[in-house]
Amino acid sequence: MKDVILWAGAGQIGLAIARRIGYGKKIIVGDKKIENAKAMAEIMNSAGFDVTPIEMDLSSRESILNMITEGQKYGEIAMLISAAGVSPSQAPIETILKVDLYGTAVLLEEVGKVIKEGGVGVHISSQSGWRMPQLGNEADELLATKPTEELLSLDMLKPENIKDTLHAYQMAKRCNEKRVMYEACKWGKKGARLNDIAPGIIVTPLAVDEFNGPRGDFYKNMFAKCPAGRPGTADEVANVAEILMGPAGAFFSGSTILMDGGATASYYYGDLRPEQ
Numbered sequence: 143m144k145d146v147i148l149w150a151g152a153g154q155i156g157l158a159i160a161r162r163i164g165y166g167k168k169i170i171v172g173d174k175k176i177e178n179a180k181a182m183a184e185i186m187n188s189a190g191f192d193v194t195p196i197e198m199d200l201s202s203r204e205s206i207l208n209m210i211t212e213g214q215k216y217g218e219i220a221m222l223i224s225a226a227g228v229s230p231s232q233a234p235i236e237t238i239l240k241v242d243l244y245g246t247a248v249l250l251e252e253v254g255k256v257i258k259e260g261g262v263g264v265h266i267s268s269q270s271g272w273r274m275p276q277l278g279n280e281a282d283e284l285l286a287t288k289p290t291e292e293l294l295s296l297d298m299l300k301p302e303n304i305k306d307t308l309h310a311y312q313m314a315k316r317c318n319e320k321r322v323m324y325e326a327c328k329w330g331k332k333g334a335r336l337n338d339i340a341p342g343i344i345v346t347p348l349a350v351d352e353f354n355g356p357r358g359d360f361y362k363n364m365f366a367k368c369p370a371g372r373p374g375t376a377d378e379v380a381n382v383a384e385i386l387m388g389p390a391g392a393f394f395s396g397s398t399i400l401m402d403g404g405a406t407a408s409y410y411y412g413d414l415r416p417e418q
């Protein structure tokens with residue numbers, strides 16, 4: 143038997159993290175597009191890793207449970223890489239909320255039930271949510287603690303209260319951060335840790351869809367004018383994940399690390415500040 147890593151979302155960020163921390167462990171990679179999961183498994187297995195691909199739809203609890211059961215065939219669940227999602231240019235409002243918001247909450251909840259003592263998880267939210275004003279204590283608490291099956295019935299998430307797909311994405315990512323805090327308290331009871339990374343623009347297929355989507359100029363302007371003056375890479379996200387998931391990160395729990403080349407800082411106080 144081996145320690146098992148559950149890796150949701152066979153994209154570039156997940157791949158960079160899995161390569162960094164996955165050697166010697168059994169890795170189950172789940173993706174709605176099984177061809178993505180198979181492609182990642184092939185790349186990694188040819189490099190000496192032990193990866194099994196599986197079809198997994200993050201918006202379905204049954205599908206998430208199926209991935210967990212598959213993982214448990216090989217050993218105890220020791221790590222979670224939560225890197226599945228859809229972006230504002232890739233899907234309608236309902237899908238973004240069902241996948242990024244509800245699905246993530248279910249994944250963190252279900253893996254929290256089976257994570258072994260000393261286990262670790264990292265979720266990928268987004269700096270996108272950081273450009274949205276504070277929602278207030280009451281809304282934050284609902285996003286953090288509402289039972290998962292009731293989350294999408296919250297008034298603030300009703301279609302009439304969501305302006306567009308970007309707003310849906312920002313609400314999902316805000317919810318992710320709060321949910322990571324809430325779940326980290328539960329994971330902690332089992333001696334396990336859960337944290338979150340909120341990246342800025344990272345060059346991946348998802349970001350390329352954004353560059354070519356209706357907000358393409360907005361995003362290109364964002365990375366050109368942020369203090370770093372460029373987009374980031376998936377490997378840079380993996381640098382942070384490696385710290386959060388390893389012994390150097392032992393005191394991180396329920397944290398969200400913003401890493402966006404300074405885009406949020408500039409949005410509030412620099413060249414990216416919107417015209418008043």
Ligand SMILES: NC(=O)c1ccc[n+]([C@@H]2O[C@H](COP(=O)([O-])OP(=O)(O)OC[C@H]3O[C@@H](n4cnc5c(N)ncnc54)[C@H](O)[C@@H]3O)[C@@H](O)[C@H]2O)c1
Nearest residue numbers: 151152153154155174199200226227268343344346348349
């Ligand atoms: N790339 C960026 O600029 C950026 C910035 C901030 C946050 N993120 C977040 O990082 C995460 C990973 O994105 P990435 O940039 O690596 O993109 P990516 O396109 O390389 O990978 C995303 C993967 O998620 C999968 N996926 C989509 N819907 C799914 C579902 N319902 N169930 C299971 N899998 C599903 C896709 O098929 C894809 O393989 C996403 O949650 C994204 O919102 C990305």
